[in-house]
Amino acid sequence: RLRRRDASPQVVRRALDDAMLEQIEELLIASDMGVDTALRVTANMAEGRFGKRLSTDEIKQVLADEIARVLEPVARPMPLYPKKPQVVLVVGVNGSGKTTTIGKLASQFKAAGKTVVIAAGDTFRAAAVGQLQVWGERAGVPVLTAPEGSDPASLAFDAMTRAEAEGADLLLIDTAGRLQNRKDLMEELSKIVRVIRKKDPEAPHNTLLVLDATTGQNALSQVQTFRELADVTGLVMTKLDGTAKGGVLVALADKFGLPIHAIGVGEQIDDLAPFDPDEFARALTGIDR
Amino acid sequence: MFENLSERLSGVFDRLTKQGALSEDDVKTALREVRVALLEADVSLPVARDFIARVQEKATGQAVTKSVTPGQQVVKIVHDALVATLTGDEDPGKLKIDNPPAPMLMVGLQGGGKTTTTAKLAKRLKERDGKRVLMASLDIYRPAAMEQLAVLGAQIGVDTLPIVAGQKPVDIARRAKQQATMGGYDVYMLDTAGRLQIDEVLMQEVADVAAVTSPRETLLVVDGLTGQVAVEVAQEFDAKIGISGVVLTRMDSDGRGGAALSMRAVTGKPIRFVGLGEKMDALETFEPERIAGRILGMGDIVALVEKA
Ligand SMILES: Nc1nc2c(ncn2[C@@H]2O[C@H](COP(=O)(O)OP(=O)(O)OP(=O)(O)O)[C@@H](O)[C@H]2O)c(=O)[nH]1
Ligand SMILES: Nc1nc2c(ncn2[C@@H]2O[C@H](COP(=O)(O)OP(=O)(O)OP(=O)(O)O)[C@@H](O)[C@H]2O)c(=O)[nH]1
Ligand SMILES: [Mg+2]
Ligand SMILES: [Mg+2]
Numbered sequence: 157r158l159r160r161r162d163a164s165p166q167v168v169r170r171a172l173d174d175a176m177l178e179q180i181e182e183l184l185i186a187s188d189m190g191v192d193t194a195l196r197v198t199a200n201m202a203e204g205r206f207g208k209r210l211s212t213d214e215i216k217q218v219l220a221d222e223i224a225r226v227l228e229p230v231a232r233p234m235p236l237y238p239k240k241p242q243v244v245l246v247v248g249v250n251g252s253g254k255t256t257t258i259g260k261l262a263s264q265f266k267a268a269g270k271t272v273v274i275a276a277g278d279t280f281r282a283a284a285v286g287q288l289q290v291w292g293e294r295a296g297v298p299v300l301t302a303p304e305g306s307d308p309a310s311l312a313f314d315a316m317t318r319a320e321a322e323g324a325d326l327l328l329i330d331t332a333g334r335l336q337n338r339k340d341l342m343e344e345l346s347k348i349v350r351v352i353r354k355k356d357p358e359a360p361h362n363t364l365l366v367l368d369a370t371t372g373q374n375a376l377s378q379v380q381t382f383r384e385l386a387d388v389t390g391l392v393m394t395k396l397d398g399t400a401k402g403g404v405l406v407a408l409a410d411k412f413g414l415p416i417h418a419i420g421v422g423e424q425i426d427d428l429a430p431f432d433p434d435e436f437a438r439a440l441t442g443i444d445r
Numbered sequence: 446m447f448e449n450l451s452e453r454l455s456g457v458f459d460r461l462t463k464q465g466a467l468s469e470d471d472v473k474t475a476l477r478e479v480r481v482a483l484l485e486a487d488v489s490l491p492v493a494r495d496f497i498a499r500v501q502e503k504a505t506g507q508a509v510t511k512s513v514t515p516g517q518q519v520v521k522i523v524h525d526a527l528v529a530t531l532t533g534d535e536d537p538g539k540l541k542i543d544n545p546p547a548p549m550l551m552v553g554l555q556g557g558g559k560t561t562t563t564a565k566l567a568k569r570l571k572e573r574d575g576k577r578v579l580m581a582s583l584d585i586y587r588p589a590a591m592e593q594l595a596v597l598g599a600q601i602g603v604d605t606l607p608i609v610a611g612q613k614p615v616d617i618a619r620r621a622k623q624q625a626t627m628g629g630y631d632v633y634m635l636d637t638a639g640r641l642q643i644d645e646v647l648m649q650e651v652a653d654v655a656a657v658t659s660p661r662e663t664l665l666v667v668d669g670l671t672g673q674v675a676v677e678v679a680q681e682f683d684a685k686i687g688i689s690g691v692v693l694t695r696m697d698s699d700g701r702g703g704a705a706l707s708m709r710a711v712t713g714k715p716i717r718f719v720g721l722g723e724k725m726d727a728l729e730t731f732e733p734e735r736i737a738g739r740i741l742g743m744g745d746i747v748a749l750v751e752k753a
Binding site for chain 1: 486489561588592600652673
C-alpha cells in the first residue's frame with residue numbers, strides 16, 4: 157500500500173512564508189545578485205502571493221519570471237548603424253575577456269557579410285598583440301598593430317583612417333585591461349575616446365564593457381566608473397559557461413539600465429551567444445529545461 | 446558602496462549605547478549588519494553564515510570596554526575572528542622549494558592572473574632568495590600564451606623553456622623537469638592554461654601534470670574580485686589536484702576581497718601572496734590584518750577599539 161502511494165507522486169506545496177522567502181533570497185545572493193537586489197526581487201515576487209501554497213516548480217517559475225522581467229528591457233543586440241566605419245571600442249578590467257570577445261564578434265560580423273577591421277589597442281600587456289593576431293586569423297579579419305609601448309590613442313586614430321580608406325563597415329578596437337580605480341589608466345581611456353572623436357564626433361558608436369561572470373559585487377563599481385569615464389553603451393558578460401551565475405547582471409540592469417548585448421560561453425570562436433533573459437533567469441534559478 | 450556600510454553600522458552603534466556586557470540582542474543586531482557587510486564584500490554565503498554563528502557565540506556576554514559602544518566592540522570581535530580565520534600556521538611567504546629542482550605548479554580559472562603571477566614569483570625567487578628559476582608554459586590553448594610567458598621571462602631575466610610546437614602539456618612538463626635537472630635550476634615553475642573547475646578533461650590533464658612532476662607547491666591563482674563562486678572553485682581545484690596555497694590577484698582594485706575568507710575557510714589552505722598590479726614587482730606576501738580590515742571596511746573602528 158505504501159508503495160502504491162509513492163508511485164503516484166504528489167506535488168509538494170509549501171506556503172510562501174518568511175522562511176521560504178529567506179531561502180529564495182539566499183539562492184539569489186549565492187548567484188552574486190547582491191543583498192539589496194535579492195531583497196527587492198523576493199519582495200516583488202511575494203507581492204500578492206504571500207502565504208499562498210506553491211510547489212517548488214511554481215516558485216522557481218515565478219522567480220524566473222520576476223528576474224526576466226527586470227532583464228527584458230536591457231536585452232538588446234549590439235545596434236548596427238549605416239555609418240562607415242562603425243567604431244566599436246572594447247573596454248574592461250584585466251582578464252575579463254575583451255580580446256577573446258573581439259575575436260568572436262569579428263567572426264560573427266564577418267559571417268553576416270560585414271567587412272571588419274580590428275585594431276590591437278592593447279600596446280601594454282606582454283603578447284597582447286600576438287594574441288589578437290591569432291584571433292584575426294581565425295576570424296579572417298585584418299589586425300592593425302602598433303609596437304609595444306606606443307600610444308594606444310594614436311593607434312586608434314590611425315586605425316580609423318585605415319578603416320575609412322578601406323571602406324570597412326566595422327572597426328573593433330581592443331584596449332588594455334584596466335582597473336576602474338586606476339585614475340591614470342582611466343584617463344588614458346578617456347584620451348582614446350577624445351582622439352577617436354576628433355576623427356568622427358559620433359564615434360565610438362559602441363563602447364562595450366566586458367564583464368567577467370566570476371566577478372562579484374565589484375561589477376557594480378566597474379560599470380559605474382567605466383560608464384562615467386568612457387561612455388559605455390552596452391555590456392557583454394563572459395565566462396557564463398562556468399558555474400558562476402552572473403546574478404549581478406540583475407542588479408546592473410536595475411541600477412544602470414545599460415543594454416546587455418551578448419554573453420560569452422566558452423573559449424572557442426563561436427562561443428558568443430545573444431543575451432536571452434528567459435534562459436538566463438532559468439539558469440540562475442536552477443530550472444533545467 | 447563603502448559609505449553605505451559605514452552608515453549602516455554607525456546606525457547600529459547609535460542604537461546600541463548601553464554599557465556593560467554584550468547582550469545576545471546587542472550582538473544579534475550588530476551581526477545582522479555585519480552579515481550584510483560580509484556578503485557585499487563577496488564572502489560566500491555558507492562561509493558568512495558559519496562565521497557569524499561563531500562570532501555570535503564568542504561575543505555574547507563579553508564585557509564592553511568603557512569608552513566604546515557595544516556595536517564597536519562587536520566590530521572588533523568580528524575583525525579579530527576574521528584575522529584568526531585568515532591566518533595560516535606558517536609564514537605565507539616561505540615556499541617549500543628545497544630539493545632542487547623544486548617543481549611549482551600554477552593553476553586556476555581563465556584570466557585569473559596565472560601567467561603574470563608565475564613571472565612575478567620567479568622574479569621574487571630570483572632576487573630575494575637568489576634562486577635559479579626556469580619557467581615553462583603548458584598553455585597550448587590560449588593564443589600567444591607561451592609567447593606571453595617568454596616575453597615576461599626576458600623582461601625579468603628568468604629563463605623560459607624553449608617552445609616546441611605540438612607538444613602535450615604532460616610532455617612539456619616532463620621536458621621542463623629534465624631541463625631543470627640538467628641545467629642545475631633550483632626551481633621550475635609550470636604555468637598552465639586557465640580551466641573551469643567543472644571541465645573534466647582539462648582537470649584531468651592538469652592532474653596528470655601533477656602526477657608526473659609531484660609539485661612541491663601547487664598554487665591556485667584567483668582573482669581577488671571573485672564572487673560567490675570562490676568556494677566551489679577552491680574546493681574543486683583542491684579536491685582534484687590538491688593545492689598547497691592561494692594567490693589573490695588584482696588586489697590593487699577597490700574590491701573588498703571577500704573571496705580570501707571563503708577560500709581559506711573551506712580549504713584551510715594558506716593564502717600566500719597578493720597581486721597588486723600588472724608590473725613584475727607588484728606582488729606582496731599575504732597579510733591577514735590588511736585583508737580583514739578591507740573585507741569589513743571598518744579599519745578605523747578597529748583602531749579605535751584597540752586604543753580604548
Ligand atoms: N570559459 C571561458 N573563458 C573565456 C571566455 N571569454 C574569455 N575567456 C578566457 O579568459 C581568458 C582571458 O581572456 P582575454 O580575452 O585574454 O581577456 P582580456 O580582457 O583581453 O585580458 P587583458 O587584455 O589581459 O586584460 C582567456 O583564457 C580566454 O580564453 C568565456 O566566455 N568563457
Ligand atoms: N591590476 C592587476 N592586474 C593583474 C594582476 N595580475 C594579473 N593582472 C592582469 O590580468 C590579466 C590576465 O593575467 P594573466 O596572467 O594573463 O592571466 P592568466 O590566468 O594567465 O590567464 P589565462 O592564461 O588566459 O587563463 C593581464 O592583463 C594581467 O596584466 C594584478 O595583481 N593586478
Ligand atoms: Mg586583452
Ligand atoms: Mg596564462
